[in-house]
Structure formats: structure tokens, C-alpha cells
Amino acid sequence: MLEVRGLHVAVNGTEILRGVDLTVKAGEVHAIMGPNGSGKSTLTQVLAGHPAYTVTAGTATYEDKDLLALKPEERAREGLFLAFQYPVEIRGITNSYFLRSAVNAVRKHRGQEELDPLDFLQVLEDKLKAIGWDDTLMNRPVNEGFSGGEKKRNEILQLAVLEPKLALLDETDSGLDIDALKTVAQAVNKLRAPDRSFVIVTHYQRLLNFITPDVVHVLADGRIVKSGGPDLAHQLEAKGYDWLRAGAMVS
Amino acid sequence: MVAVERLVEAYRAFAANGASGAPAWLKELRDGAIARFDALGFPTTKQEAWRFTSVAALTETAFDLAHPASRVPQLAEIQSLLLGDGPRLVFVNGFLARSLSTPLSDGVRLDGLAQALIDAPDLVRQHLSKYAAFTDRPFAALNTAFVRDGAFVHVPAKRTVEEPIQLLFLATPETGGARLVAHPRNLIVIEREARATVVETYAALGEGMYWTNAVTEVVAGDGARADCYRVQRESDRAYHVAVTDVHQGRDSTVNVHVVSFGAALARHDLRGTLAGPGGYLILNGLYVLAGEQHADHHTAIDHAAPHCESHEYFNGVLDGRSRGIFNGRIIVRPGAQKTDSKQTNNNLLLSREAHADSQPQLEIYADDVKCTHGSTVGPLDPKALFYLRSRGIGEVEARRLMTYGFAGEILNRMDVAPLRAQLDQIVRTRLAE
Numbered sequence: 114m115l116e117v118r119g120l121h122v123a124v125n126g127t128e129i130l131r132g133v134d135l136t137v138k139a140g141e142v143h144a145i146m147g148p149n150g151s152g153k154s155t156l157t158q159v160l161a162g163h164p165a166y167t168v169t170a171g172t173a174t175y176e177d178k179d180l181l182a183l184k185p186e187e188r189a190r191e192g193l194f195l196a197f198q199y200p201v202e203i204r205g206i207t208n209s210y211f212l213r214s215a216v217n218a219v220r221k222h223r224g225q226e227e228l229d230p231l232d233f234l235q236v237l238e239d240k241l242k243a244i245g246w247d248d249t250l251m252n253r254p255v256n257e258g259f260s261g262g263e264k265k266r267n268e269i270l271q272l273a274v275l276e277p278k279l280a281l282l283d284e285t286d287s288g289l290d291i292d293a294l295k296t297v298a299q300a301v302n303k304l305r306a307p308d309r310s311f312v313i314v315t316h317y318q319r320l321l322n323f324i325t326p327d328v329v330h331v332l333a334d335g336r337i338v339k340s341g342g343p344d345l346a347h348q349l350e351a352k353g354y355d356w357l358r359a360g361a362m363v364s
Numbered sequence: 365m366v367a368v369e370r371l372v373e374a375y376r377a378f379a380a381n382g383a384s385g386a387p388a389w390l391k392e393l394r395d396g397a398i399a400r401f402d403a404l405g406f407p408t409t410k411q412e413a414w415r416f417t418s419v420a421a422l423t424e425t426a427f428d429l430a431h432p433a434s435r436v437p438q439l440a441e442i443q444s445l446l447l448g449d450g451p452r453l454v455f456v457n458g459f460l461a462r463s464l465s466t467p468l469s470d471g472v473r474l475d476g477l478a479q480a481l482i483d484a485p486d487l488v489r490q491h492l493s494k495y496a497a498f499t500d501r502p503f504a505a506l507n508t509a510f511v512r513d514g515a516f517v518h519v520p521a522k523r524t525v526e527e528p529i530q531l532l533f534l535a536t537p538e539t540g541g542a543r544l545v546a547h548p549r550n551l552i553v554i555e556r557e558a559r560a561t562v563v564e565t566y567a568a569l570g571e572g573m574y575w576t577n578a579v580t581e582v583v584a585g586d587g588a589r590a591d592c593y594r595v596q597r598e599s600d601r602a603y604h605v606a607v608t609d610v611h612q613g614r615d616s617t618v619n620v621h622v623v624s625f626g627a628a629l630a631r632h633d634l635r636g637t638l639a640g641p642g643g644y645l646i647l648n649g650l651y652v653l654a655g656e657q658h659a660d661h662h663t664a665i666d667h668a669a670p671h672c673e674s675h676e677y678f679n680g681v682l683d684g685r686s687r688g689i690f691n692g693r694i695i696v697r698p699g700a701q702k703t704d705s706k707q708t709n710n711n712l713l714l715s716r717e718a719h720a721d722s723q724p725q726l727e728i729y730a731d732d733v734k735c736t737h738g739s740t741v742g743p744l745d746p747k748a749l750f751y752l753r754s755r756g757i758g759e760v761e762a763r764r765l766m767t768y769g770f771a772g773e774i775l776n777r778m779d780v781a782p783l784r785a786q787l788d789q790i791v792r793t794r795l796a797e
Contacts (some may be wrong), residue, residue: 161754164746189756201751205769205776214765215755222756254769271755 114139114279114310115160115180120171122152122159129155131335132171137279140307144321144346145314147332148354153314154198156332157281160312161195162188175279189215190222194277196268198284203255208267209237211255212274219275240273244300262293269300280304282313286320298323318350331357367423368405372398374429375509387485390511393493397508404502416689416721417631417660422603427545427575429510430457433536437569439464445532445567447782452530457574458546459513464532472525472560473518477549480516487518491551495581496609501633504607507547507579514549514578517562521585525560528593528780532565537572537599545575552592556585556613562592563783566626568599575603582620586613586640591621593783597790598626600655607633614640614669621778622649622661625790630659638665638672638700649678650774652794653686653718660689665707667700667733674704679774680711681767682718693725696733703733711741712770764795 115137122130129152137143147153159166160173162185173180180188203211216236217227228236241248246266256264265285272280282301286294301311301324313324321329321343329345330337331354338357339345349357375398379391386394406423407414433456442454442464451474454464460476468474473484480488498505515531533548554560566576576598584590590610598604604627610618624630636645651659665674680688690709711720722739744766752762771791778784 163750184759185750185753186756186758186762189754195754197751197754201745201748203748203752203766203769205772206765211752211755211765214757214761215752218756218758218761275755 114141114176115312116174117160118172120156120159120173121169122155123167123169124155124165128169129335130159133332133335133337135330135337137310137312139310141327142305142311142313142324144326144329145312145332146316146318146329146346146349149316151332152335153316153332154283157195157283157312157314160281161185161193186218189275190219192278194272194275194280196265196272196280196282196285198287200256200264200268202257204257206255207252208255209233209251212237212271215271216274237274240270244269244273244303246270246300261288262290265289265293265297269297273300273304278309280309280311282311284314284316286315286317294320295323318346321346333357368402370426371506372402378429378510386481389489390481394509394511397498397505400498401502401505401509404500404505407502413662413691416687417629417658419605419629419631422575422605422629425543425573425575428542430459430544430546432459433457433461435536436461436463437534437536441569442532442534445565447528447530447563447780447786450527450530451525452532453515454532454534455513455515455548456534456536457544458533458548468525468529471520472523473516474529475516476513477511477516477551478513484518487553488516488551491553491581491583493581495583495611495637496579496607501607503577503605504579507549507577507607510547511549512547514551516550517552517560519554519558519560521555522557523555524558528561528563528783530563530565532567533576533578535568535570535574535576535599535602537568537570537574539570539572541572543573543575545577548576548578550578550580552580552582552590554582554584554588554590557587558585559589560591561780562590563780564592564594566596566598566604568602571599571601573601574599576605578606580606580608582608582610582618584610584612584616584618587615588613589617591619591779593621593778593780594623595783595787596624596626596630596632598630600626600628600657602627604630606631608635610636610645612636612638612640612643612645615642616640617644619646619648622647623787624649624651624659624661625794627659628657630657631662632660633662635664635666636674637668638674639668641669641671643669643672645672645674646777647674647676647678648774648777650680650771651678651688652681652771652791653688654683654794654797655686656684657686659687660691662691662693664693664695665705667694667696667703667705670699670701670703672700672703674706676707677774677777678709679770680709680720681714681771682711682720683714685715685717687719687721689721690739691723691725692737693727694735694737696728696730696735698729700730701732703730703735705733705735707737709739710770711739712767713741713743714767767795768792
């Protein structure tokens, strides 16, 4: 599904990623943990195509395509999705209009017929039902005046409606209370599928109490310094990150 | 001041011929107004209120006073400008075209001002020029001097007019023909506890140069509600200068929606006076400009009584080398305690050459009040652009969607469905260009 090799990334001339290697197979859930400033968010933003970041070396292959050669919208149409750490307000556009535009952009790319508002409403209702949410956010402008929890929930709703093959979740748990965290985690669990992979970036272990990853990676100082099973997350919770940084130097 | 002399001369001819049958009070009003215009002259950019808007191009052009048109357009030609089959008055170059108009009956008066001066002179006299002061406003003075026709709407106390009333002002410039100036004068009186929606539309059939110099006075009596829409979609070569004055009684509600798409040079002075306690006023405006267009909105909300609330929202979308000016004045008079007034003006610049000036102006003479204002000028938010693209929406479409949403913030407050559809269509077409 995704193969990242020796990825180096800079922003405004400062190198943030210094050779990231990451392989994600279809259906797998990977968690990327690490201290603040380690480059976790940068990795997801680069994979989604944010124009502020410059790839200085390395490759990223997504479904046998050169991911880095694609525009952000092309990546999305090919099935990549980024749940933003800080979802952005779009003034004057209702959530449902925005979502329909996005769904239709993807459908058009796949050679499918675009959905009219009524068809879309049906799709939306089915999705909402599947993840157990109501439609209260749909007729409000995108993210405008949303609480922190509503913004994150809205990201997961978009994920559900756009049906990506690879979903990147950038600190979706930050700023959520425990109930909101559970709601979001349950929705993600329902969306897990054999042909859908997740890369979940998080600073804390607590989200992983509710979403069990297949692989846990630790990103520190712009490199993946350790990878392991779900147990690694518990170790990190207990010991923090410092022991790995030192370990990375000798290994 | 050749231009001023030319207009004073035109006034003498008008007073001797077209206006000679007027009652004494009206002659007096006109004479006073032309004298005032003569004294004021055209504004210059040295005056604060006209700092950003030069009318030199207008004063350098010789305009002939419009007369009742020899040819009235066919209904089919104006169909796209109409809001269905509701009550309406259609004016051609400032004069009522009865064949295109649909009257209202049942005690609500909807007629040309010229006819109302004959049928209901006392009612007209009671209100005409009582609100749109021209002491310091040369264009209002000029309009008052040439008062002749326009729309007269009178809704008696406690009456509700369900259907929106449309007032359509058409210019019919002809290539190679004379350049005309029209001075439509509108008086909208919604009496105590009455309710009505009025939609003013300024448009052209043809592309030539002309000048519209309009004045609209709106009176909302105690407990009345008026929903006033004003759509300016003049020809790209037109000059559009207008004054709207709204006067509100106790516990009245007035919503004024203003949309400005057209004209080479547009200037609109919009003033709302909350004269009685408990009044509620919304000014909701949008200007969408491109090319070399210049539009200047000067608004003033006068809180003259306590316990009134006003909200003002103006958004500007500026493309090409256009220039948008917003000046929003809020006056809180001594004794107007518990005033609650909010103002925002946001400008979206779609090109590097476009320019916006935004000036809030607060004059507060009472101590127990809430007044806030905010303004922004800038391009589309790159973060939002990336957000949309990351959802599969292409860059061009994402920009269009964001711009449409920005305009939509204002349009979403408008309730008249057929008008909303017309405006949506115009905005979409302009964004696709």
C-alpha cells in the first residue's frame, strides 16, 4: 500500500525528516508515536502533499505510484486521506455541500456518475448510521464555530464518506476528552477493513487503548528509531521517549 | 465648475417646462435643492467622505436629462430580471413604464411618484425629502432638484404584504445615442405594525454609458417590519450614485440587503436612523468587483434612541484591478443607552492588483453601550485551500468554492427565494470568468 524510503523533508530550509522508512501493507493499522517536534505531523502533511514542505531526498510509493509526484487533490482521488490535527474553517460553505463536492471529485476521477444532492443525502445518512452519529453538523459552515471535539468528529465523518484506502490520522486524539476520544475511536474501528490501512499519529498512548495497532513506530529527531507490536506503546507510556533517543545513537 | 453650471442650467429648463405644473411646496423644495447643489458643487477627493472616490470622470461627461422613453422594452426582454409575477413597478430611464408594471390593490399604494403627487399629494408631502438630507450631500441635492418620478410604496398600518414588491430601474443606453442621467426618487412608507418586502433592482438593457443618481427613502413606523433589498447590476460603463436613508420608529425591524455587481463607478451612501427605542436594524452587503470597477459604500447607523440593536455585515470580493471602499460609521447619540451595535467588513482580494479600503468610524456619546467592529483584507486562506485540495477538490474549483462561500455568508441572509437564485447565478457566472 505505502512504501516510504529514506524520506528527507525540509521546511523553510530546516530539515525536519532525516531519512524515514515506513512500509504499510493493506489492512494494517500503524501507530506513529514520538515526542513533540519529532516530525510526526510533518510526515502526514508531506504524504498528503502540503506545498509548504520540500522533499530533499527519498521516495514514497503508494499503490505502485510515485506519491510525491501527485498534487494533493490527485492523492485524495487515489484514496489517500488526512485527518487534520487542526481542521480548517471554510466560510459560507455548509458541511454537506463541501462533502458532496469532495465525494463528486473522487467519483468523477473514478469514472463514476456524480451524486445529486438527494442521492448524496442518502449516502450520508447511511454513513452516519454506520458510525452511529446524527446529522447536526451537516448544515453548518465547515468547522465554523465547531468545538474541538466536533472538528475531530467531522474529520472522521469525512473519512467515512470518502472511503479512502489509506487514512492518515494526525493527532486526532489531541484536545479530546475521554468520551469524545472513545466516540472517535469506535468510529475508526468500524471503518477498519481488509483493503483499508491506517497510519495513526499520536503523542499519547491513550488512543491506542481503544484502537489496537498492528505496528507501533517511534519517530524521534526525524527518523523512525524503533518499531514493534502494540506492547511498545505501553512501554513508551511507562518509560517516556528518552531511552529510545539514546538507543538510536548506538544501534 | 462648468459641470455644475451645466446642471443648474438644465434645472432652469426643467423647472420651466417639465416641472412647471408642480405644487408650490414641491417647487420650493426643488429650488432649495438646486441652490444647495450649486453651493456645494461636486465633491472632490479633498473631502473626507470622498477621499477614495473621484467623480472627475463623471463631471467631465455631458449627460442629458432623461425623458420618458419613446420605446418601452418588451416583457420578454426583462424577464430574466423579474422575480416572478408578483407586484412590481418597472421604470425606464427613471420613468414609470405602466405597461410592464403590475399593480397592488386593496389599500396598499404602489405607483409612480409622479402619479402619487397627483393622487395623494398630502401623503407624499408628509414624507418626501424628510429623511434624505441634502445639506451636505450634493448628489442627494441634485436628485431632489430633479424630483419627478420614481417608486411610491405605501403600506397602511397593520397591513402585511406577503409577496415581495419589485422595483426595477432599467437604463436603455443606445450606442451612439445621447448619454442620459436619470434621478429616480423612491419613497417607501411602511406604516405602524405593517410589514413588506421591497426589492430594488438597477439594471441596463444595453452596454452604453449613462448615469443613475438615485435616492430612496424608507420609513418604518412603530412596530413595522421592512425587508429592503437593493441589487445594483448596472452596465459596466455606467455611473451609479445613490443615497438610501432608512428611518425607524419604536420597536421596528428593518433588514437592508445590498448587492453591488455593476457600474464602472458606484457610490452608495446608506444611512439608518434608529429614532425610537427597541429598533432593530441589519445592514447586509456584498460587492463583487472585477476589471477596473470602483465601488464605494459609505454606511452610517445612527443610534438616536436607547435599547436599539444593529448588525452590519459587508463582504467584498475584488478581482482584476478593481477597488472596493467600505466606510462604516456608527453614531451613538447622548442618551442612546443599551445600544448594541456590531460591524464587520471582510474583503477578499483575488488578484494582486485589486485593492480594498476598510474604515470603521465609531462616534459614541453614551456610556452604557456595546459596540464592536472588525475588518479584514486579504487573499484566500492557503490553509483552507490545502484542506479542500486534500479532499480531492481541484485547485481552481477549491478557489471558486471558497470565494462562493465568502459571498454566500452575505447571500445566505437573504430570504427572497427567486432573488437568491438570481444572485447565486450572477456570482457563479462571475467566478467562472
